[in-house]
Amino acid sequence: MALQLPAWWKIDPTAPFELGPRRLPGRIWTASGCFAYGLTGHDFAAPGFASPYEGLGAVVTKTVTPAPRAGNPMPRLAETACGAINSIGLENVGFDRFCDEVLPELERRGVPTVASLAATRPAEFGTMAARLHRVAGGFAHWHGVEVNLSCPNVAEGGHDFGRDPATVAECVAAARAELPDRALLAKLTPNITDITELSGAAINAGADAVSAINTVLGLEVDLTTGQPVLPRRFGGYSGPAVLPIALAKVDEIVQKTGGKVVGVGGIATATDALKFFALGAVAVQVGTAQMRDPFAAARIARELRPG
Amino acid sequence: MALQLPAWWKIDPTAPFELGPRRLPGRIWTASGCFAYGLTGHDFAAPGFASPYEGLGAVVTKTVTPAPRAGNPMPRLAETACGAINSIGLENVGFDRFCDEVLPELERRGVPTVASLAATRPAEFGTMAARLHRVAGGFAHWHGVEVNLSCPNVAEGGHDFGRDPATVAECVAAARAELPDRALLAKLTPNITDITELSGAAINAGADAVSAINTVLGLEVDLTTGQPVLPRRFGGYSGPAVLPIALAKVDEIVQKTGGKVVGVGGIATATDALKFFALGAVAVQVGTAQMRDPFAAARIARELRPG
Amino acid sequence: MLRLEAAVPEFSPVPTVSTTAAFLANVRESAGLIRLDVSLARPVPFAAGQFAMVNLAGEHSLVFSRPFSILSATEERMSFLYRVVGRGTAALAGLRAGQELTILGPLGRPFPGPGAVGGKPVVLIAGGVGLPPLHNWLTRHGRPGDLGFFGGRDGQDIPWQLLDERWQISVDERTDIPAGREAWPGRVADFAARHAALQGAQPRVVFSCGPIPMLKAVAELAAARGWACHVSLEEHMGCGYGACKGCVVPVVDDGGAGWRNATCCVEGPVFSADEIRWDRYGKPAVPLPTIEG
């Protein structure tokens, strides 16, 4: 049952590592949107685990936007044969409550945190980063920011916000300017012809790493009605089905862009995570699998400890 | 066990239908590359089926190129949890043998045929279409051409051949000019930011329909070595995992492009096929599933006959 | 076998446990309802109205676990009551002896305990797979005067073995009623409204679980009589523990909009009926927006 670790695997993913100006406690993270704000499940128990947070390198919190969002209509989820399609619509408490309530509570509980941010104008990333720095600059457990550049249709100026390398660079640069001592990641969309244009732009603009991938556009049909299951028709496809796509994107980025990659997409087991590390990822994030099993990331972290 | 057909489904997919200037014998096809040249399996039997060709609307033959190709090194296939990654590399007998040997034999056997063609210069599509018209213009079972515009890196002029709407239009127009009385389809890549730019270009240039989708770029890692399984690292991802992606692309095309769509990607059952028809596809193609079961398309055709 | 349920007469949150369980049996309780019995690797104490996320263990596990109210449990065993409606419930119905499941539970806010109903008699109104939480409540906490109502389509639809004399039964069609049992014609909410025991001024508390139209009718009945009413909502769920925001229901809010999204799995599944914005429930909560993620 226990995974036989391959000979080339020598890293302890629960040991600290440097990411840009910051030292993070480990390489197995949870992905944004799949483990809420890192405040859920603290009292959950599983055989051998005191909590789902054991061994986690970071919780990437649910993306927050400058103003709170109510999100999309229900249903927001469709399950397919080997994946999930979501259309949550970035429901979130808003950046103010995130700063005032969420981050301090994460600090109190000692949850290693990477804050995921989205906005509609590049400059807002700077404003938000600056405020985080003011509020949480002294926190021991706030390690960085992931700018979520992977939502279609948020830009005021059109639908290519996160697909336009120049805009990606602007957003990253704005956040970087205000984040002297925290890790900065740019989360990229796979729904683009050439992801390396985005990764190159992000790294050049100062991101310490890119996170790849966000969800793939997907659709599920309700056969009874002949209509899409989700009210907005399409949604973001994730889970085991997207693993090979995520691996391909990560490989492309590693091969063509000088810069670090955090792998995300379809990871449910230690084996899946190893595939990203094999391609050169410096850390990985567990998304959909974390929804099924709050201990998914913790189990992977434990299984990947050599010896 | 037998599928309960939904109330909205009224079509007999084994009845002829018009596609551009041609009447095709049915709406359930096999996809290019997954049923060879339509000359294999004719003597196969399954309970209730005299042959795998029963009820098929068309076999889209393996893509042929002007010159024969030896294809990529082995291994060429990797299986994933819910899909397949292939890197066959368009091994084919070449257009000459296709015209001289394959097409006449298909005609003799009465196999409904759509010929898949690829080339490195748009004008070649015209040359090939013209020769098909000369050789097979009188054939009863040759129904059309699918121009395969979905292979990265075939262009002499760079890597955006099938991703550039202008080139897509040129290829389609060149073939159209020589195909007065056969259906013309353009097969599109999903590995692009906006597939509707391609579908729009193809339809405007005279395609009777677009086929969507070809494979999604994917990669599988061999954990023992830490290296990609396929010698070329990435390959084309297909099978059940890509169904929701194909549905999303087909929906986007139907919603935004005036023009017909032939749905392909992840279809293994009648239920899967119905999802494409629900979104407005005029026909569907069965690819990877046909490799597992030569009767896959025939079974779907039978199951979808109403009443 | 210690009955753990007795340990939580009132709701004081108990830690959620992630455990494996072995399939024991699928027992048909009515034409549509199957009781699933599993043997637990670890005890899962719970309060009536709480649920568990259930999945197959190993490589055949579903991408999402499925929420099911807990019908009953001991330290070693747990039972659910379910209907086959799709892939997940079909997989449960196809389980073979010894196959392993995963269980995450207990989850969610339960029905108020007997000490929290202000001494008022409780009326429990259930439809179909809404039975488990109410059945569990009545079995654990029921006192004389508490009364259960269960509604089905016809006699075949009724899990007769589970429903003792404390349950009043209604059916749309009065066919297949076993000898010695009774079933009244009509919808269960109408039947409860007309029931002799519920006439008069005695204030009561209503608990309900079942299809949304039924819940709405029950909520109206309770409102008309001025009775407190708690409903358990079976919203689609992804995670069941507050991680994904896939399970929201519109509730009353003092803020500008007059409503907000409550997370059904952690703020519910049991809500006070007057918290729910029934007018928005099941409808798009916001004009279709242009963002996803």
Added chain:
Amino acid sequence: MLRLEAAVPEFSPVPTVSTTAAFLANVRESAGLIRLDVSLARPVPFAAGQFAMVNLAGEHSLVFSRPFSILSATEERMSFLYRVVGRGTAALAGLRAGQELTILGPLGRPFPGPGAVGGKPVVLIAGGVGLPPLHNWLTRHGRPGDLGFFGGRDGQDIPWQLLDERWQISVDERTDIPAGREAWPGRVADFAARHAALQGAQPRVVFSCGPIPMLKAVAELAAARGWACHVSLEEHMGCGYGACKGCVVPVVDDGGAGWRNATCCVEGPVFSADEIRWDRYGKPAVPLPTIEG
């Protein structure tokens, strides 16, 4: 039970059948080798050396079926011999009574029949899971003078029950040899080369199936003695019936390049050893190209 095999003493292609089969048993034949017995819904006549594509039926079916040589069959039953190496073979090893499989077969070109070897004695050289086609040939067609060789790592690795006195056994390590049985030390090809019965001028025909290094050694042995040699190649397969070009092997060709890709599943899996371009086999067949599809 009519033995169908007798019906095809020489190879005249029989139609390929797509059928279901029910799992009967997994029987351990050696430390690493398992015999899979299935009960066929339809008969599948075949010739020695042909294979079938095997899969689980229903929703747990693998994306690709897996090729296995047929060990033996009657009208009602079929047996395979396999080793667990990955997902597919692990799934076979985990089958439970009554579970359904799909079978597509027979497929491929078999070994030459007894009438096609020009009266020469046949030498069969097998390693590991290369045994089934040769075992089947010897069982069906073997005459006095035909001789089998089987090589394993040690005594645990040998399927003793399957190998009667017509089989000579060699092992890398001479441990765990059952009482009354013999096993010679060394590689099977070397062992065959040195074997007393194979000395002298008598021309022979060699059939072989097993790991590639073994096949190469066997091919060299045969070439050195001027014997005809046929090898069965276990190349990766997607479809097994010529649909995908996922299974090519480099063979000699008169055309410009001196070689071409043969489709292992339809032109093989049995090839004449001198058809194979051993120098290219297992190496990239062409410089890495810039096209896929």
